[in-house]
Amino acid sequence: MPRTGSRGGPQTRAKIAEVASGLFVERGFDAVTVADVAKAAGVSSVTVFKHFPRKEDLFLDRxxxxxxxxxxxxxxxxxxxxxxxxxxxxxxxxxxxxxxxxxxxxxxxxxxxxxxxxxxxxxxxxxxxxxxxxxxxxxxxxxxxxxxxxxxxxxxxxxxxxxxxxxxxxxxxxxxxxxxxxxxxxxxxxxxxxxxxxxxxx
Known part of the structure; x- marks a missing residue:
């Protein structure tokens, strides 16, 4: 899955979702914060929420x-x-x-x-x-x-x-x-x- 692109583009959204899914599967959904996802994806929490208004939608993203x-x-x-x-x-x-x-x-x-x-x-x-x-x-x-x-x-x-x-x-x-x-x-x-x-x- 592509991991480059503008902060506002679909590639950024795809990268955030991919990183988040990996963390949730590894640690459990409730043990991972949005800040954890943002740090691992190399973006800000604001950027995460721009693409995913709810934490749950980071995993249920379809x-x-x-x-x-x-x-x-x-x-x-x-x-x-x-x-x-x-x-x-x-x-x-x-x-x-x-x-x-x-x-x-x-x-x-x-x-x-x-x-x-x-x-x-x-x-x-x-x-x-x-x-x-x-x-x-x-x-x-x-x-x-x-x-x-x-x-x-x-x-x-x-x-x-x-x-x-x-x-x-x-x-x-x-x-x-x-x-x-x-x-x-x-x-x-x-x-x-x-x-x-x-x-x-x-």
């Missing part, structure tokens, strides 16, 4: 990416495209690519261990999920795809995906082989989408 992937998947649909099919395709692709947002990437185990050990990170993860739910609701209501309750659809999907991630984390923390975890992850994603398609048929 909210914008998650929202962009989610909204792009449904925003770019054609006239006959089914939103739930598009969401299924997106989540299965994340799993197949071992994307960090799937919980199946290299380093996922240490990520889950760090989150599990910090109530503040767990709380922030729930806040992020609530934000994604609202963003999905707002996008789907711009051009309704279903005659049913769209906020409820968004709530079902985000809560369901969160449940899949929690199970994926639990399995990895219990020491299950990653391939078995990935297989269970895909099966639960398909189960989630199958259930939603029964509630919201085309």
């Amino acid at each position: 909210q914008a990416e998650a929202e962009e992937l989610l909204l792009t998947a449904v925003r770019d649909r054609g006239p006959g495209d089914d939103v739930l099919v598009l969401l299924r395709d997106l989540t299965l692709k994340l799993a197949d690519d071992r994307h960090p947002l799937s919980g199946l990437a290299d380093g996922a185990l240490s990520f889950f261990q760090t989150v599990a050990a910090s109530p503040s990170l767990a709380n922030r993860a729930r806040e992020i999920a609530a934000g994604l739910q609202q963003a999905l609701t707002d996008e789907l209501e711009r051009e309704p795809a279903y005659p049913g309750d769209i906020p409820l659809l968004a709530a079902f999907f985000i809560a369901g995906y969160t449940a899949v991630l929690v199970d994926t984390a639990r399995r990895q923390l219990a020491g299950e082989p990653l391939e078995a975890v990935a297989e269970a992850h895909r099966a639960r994603l398909n189960g989630l989408c199958d259930a939603l398609e029964k509630i919201y048929p085309r």
